[in-house]
Amino acid sequence: MSAVVSKAVEALNAKLDGEGFDGVAxxxxxxxxxxxVDENGARAGDDDADVTLSADTDxxxxxxxxxxxxxxxxxxxxxxxxxxxxxxxxxxxVLS
Numbered sequence: 001m002s003a004v005v006s007k008a009v010e011a012l013n014a015k016l017d018g019e020g021f022d023g024v025a026x027x028x029x030x031x032x033x034x035x036x037v038d039e040n041g042a043r044a045g046d047d048d049a050d051v052t053l054s055a056d057t058d059x060x061x062x063x064x065x066x067x068x069x070x071x072x073x074x075x076x077x078x079x080x081x082x083x084x085x086x087x088x089x090x091x092x093x094v095l096s
Contacts (some may be wrong), residue, residue, distance in 0.1 A: 005032050005034075006039045006044070008042075008060065009035055013042050020040055022075055026047070026051070028054040028055075029058065031057070038041045051081060051082070051083035052081070
């Protein structure tokens with residue numbers, strides 16, 4: 001697991017605040033790895049998911065730090081989403 005993924009897992013778990021996520025989402029960070037977010041929180045993994053969100057490291061970092069709105073990232077083409085758009089919207093609400 002890359003250092004970027006490790007830090008992202010920590011940051012996501014802090015944002016989730018022990019709540020978990022209603023569904024299964026996968027973040028794919030280009031050239032680094034992937035993260036699964038589900039009812040148990042965030043962890044490194046490549047499991048099947050309801051929705052997959054893909055971005056480069058910089059974009060993902062900005063989203064996690066609150067400097068970039070996930071919807072704005074999607075609309076500008078910096079974040080791609082494959083799968084359940086409703087799950088993506090719910091996750092975006094958690095991350096904002």
